[in-house]
Every structure is written in C-alpha cells, then in structure tokens.
Ligand SMILES: [Zn+2]
C-alpha cells in the first residue's frame with residue numbers, strides 16, 4: 001500500500017477528511033444496501049480504525065439495520081449527498097470509508113470482494129482477488 005497520505009472529501013468540497021496510517025482492509029462490497037445507498041453495482045470500501053479518520057466538516061447521517069442485525073450509520077454531505085464513510089456495530093471500533101471519495105482512488109486497491117451473492121450480473125469484479133458470498137473473517141486492526 002502507498003506511503004502517501006490518503007485524503008478525500010465529498011463532491012462539493014464542503015467536507016474533507018484525512019486517513020492517518022495504513023488501512024486495515026480494502027474490499028469491493030456488493031451487498032444490497034451498498035447498491036441502494038450508492039446507486040451502483042458495488043461500492044469500494046476502506047476499513048480503518050475509528051481513530052484513523054480526521055474530519056473537517058460535519059456530515060449528515062442515515063441509520064438502518066445491516067445484514068448482521070446491528071445498526072449501520074452512513075455519513076454523507078448534506079449539500080451534495082456525496083457518500084463519505086460508514087460506522088456501526090462492526091468488529092471493533094471501525095470506520096468504513098468510501099474509496100471513491102478519495103482525491104486519488106488509485107492509492108488503494110481491493111484485496112477481496114464481499115457479498116458477491118448480491119452482485120448484479122452486469123457488474124464485473126477482478127477475478128484475481130478472493131470472492132466471498134457474504135462477509136469474510138476480517139482483521140480488526
Ligand atoms: Zn458536499
């Protein structure tokens with residue numbers, strides 16, 4: 001993974017963030033909630049410890065119940081609706097950042113694909129990374 005800093009923000013620039021240190025994981029998530037929340041076939045997510053995220057600006061939030069039965073809160077810009085990160089009843093104190101909100105998304109590369117059982121047939125994934133039908137065992141940093 002790159003040594004350079006991971007910085008990003010929403011579409012309109014009102015909310016900016018910086019990730020301190022190396023991500024714990026980067027995954028392609030094909031779950032139904034990601035599809036509905038992003039309007040895409042899958043979303044690319046960066047798992048980090050909670051204390052690795054430094055925010056400038058205050059996102060709006062939307063909370064629902066995730067696949068595991070725990071609550072999931074999505075954080076997004078109230079002006080442009082750009083998705084930023086997700087928190088919830090995850091293993092440990094984790095935040096899940098939307099990789100597409102990075103200023104340079106090429107700084108990260110997914111190590112696996114999860115919830116592939118929900119993937120639309122037209123959405124193509126890298127066949128060279130492991131694919132999981134649901135949620136794999138995750139490192140918790
Ligand atoms: Zn915005």
Ligand SMILES: [Zn+2]
Pocket residue numbers: 029030031032033034035115
């Ligand atoms: Zn998902």
